[in-house]
Amino acid sequence: MTSQEPNFAFFDIRTNDGVAxxxxxxxxxxxxxxxxxxxxxxxxDHIEATPDIRVVVFACxxxxxxxxxxxxxxEFLTLTSETRRSRHEYVEAITDRFYRLSCPTIxxxxxxxPGGGMVFASFCDLIVAADTAFFxxxxxxxxxxxxxxxxxxxxxxPVSFIREMILTGRRLSAAELxxxxxxxxxxxxxxxxxxxxxxxxxxxxxxxxxxxxxxRGANKIDEIGWNEGRAYAHEISASELVDGPDYKESxxxxxxxxxxxxxx
Numbered sequence: 589m590t591s592q593e594p595n596f597a598f599f600d601i602r603t604n605d606g607v608a609x610x611x612x613x614x615x616x617x618x619x620x621x622x623x624x625x626x627x628x629x630x631x632x633d634h635i636e637a638t639p640d641i642r643v644v645v646f647a648c649x650x651x652x653x654x655x656x657x658x659x660x661x662x663e664f665l666t667l668t669s670e671t672r673r674s675r676h677e678y679v680e681a682i683t684d685r686f687y688r689l690s691c692p693t694i695x696x697x698x699x700x701x702p703g704g705g706m707v708f709a710s711f712c713d714l715i716v717a718a719d720t721a722f723f724x725x726x727x728x729x730x731x732x733x734x735x736x737x738x739x740x741x742x743x744x745x746p747v748s749f750i751r752e753m754i755l756t757g758r759r760l761s762a763a764e765l766x767x768x769x770x771x772x773x774x775x776x777x778x779x780x781x782x783x784x785x786x787x788x789x790x791x792x793x794x795x796x797x798x799x800x801x802x803x804r805g806a807n808k809i810d811e812i813g814w815n816e817g818r819a820y821a822h823e824i825s826a827s828e829l830v831d832g833p834d835y836k837e838s839x840x841x842x843x844x845x846x847x848x849x850x851x852x
Contacts, residue, residue: 594634597627601634606642606792607785608635613649617657620704622675624660625682632685642796643788644689646712647696647781655695655721658703664730687711688807690800692791696784697721697762698777703734710739713803715770716784717762718777723770726757742810745770795834795850801825 593601593608600611610631612618635641648655667675686693686708695712697705699721706723709715717723727734737750745768753760762774773783791799801824809817829835834850841848 596631596634598624599627599631601631603638603641605789606640606796607645607788608638608641608643609645609647609785611647611649612656613652615652617654618648618652618705619657619660620679621660621663622678625679629682629685632682632689636690639796642691642792642799644691644693645696645781645784645788646693646708647784648699650698652699654705655697655699655701656705656708657700658705658726661730683707683711690803691796692788692799692803694784694788696780697723698780700724702726702759707735707739710743710770713806714772714784714787716773716775716780716787717765717771718780719762719774720777721762722759723762723765724757724759725754728755728757740770743770795838795848797829797832797834798838801829 593603598612598614600613602609602611612624614621614624635644663675692714693712695709695715695717697709697715697717699718700723701709701721702724703726706725709717709723725734725737734754737754740750740753741747749768752758762771765771766774772787775783802821805817805821805824808820811817812820834848837850838848
């Protein structure tokens, strides 16, 4: 069932059977302005306050020139050292909230994703990209560090590849990034949303409690490493999942060879 969603500046969100399609809409290239970040903050509030949203597919409009075109360079021209620092702190707070969304996120990248677009894709749990899309970290050409590759180190991408990417700022094809594990699927543009929705619907069919616990555990592993992270994830299982209704239902359903009926 499709639910009625509130209106947000620069974003459209539509939810059906647990899957929310979040479409960014700031023509022509979906540049990341301060106002857009403020709106995204409200979108995140809405997603977290809506348990029926179990997966988010992040997309752009078909006529967009970029999936996300990076930071708004016109705003950049007005920045001083102090206002740049303030902007960075604000932006990082919002992007961290996006990364830590309790439900999984899937990037449906049908258009180019330079700079901030590539960073946002990296914060999604899965990436489905068009074979015509390109990615880049062009901050070296804007006299900025762009985080010096930190966003990609957590993904265990090869250090030499990250260094080349951030020092040259060159365009990277979706196929090239799939080879280093950044992208899950590379498809013709017309097939990207279909695949993203297929994955989203599969995840949405699982126990929401388990999916959210797994994402929280996986994010924690990003922060503290696999050894301590696995202990954290196992503790979530013991303290939150085992006594919940989905635990016994999922095992019973498997033994009885039927589909589980989860407590959404």
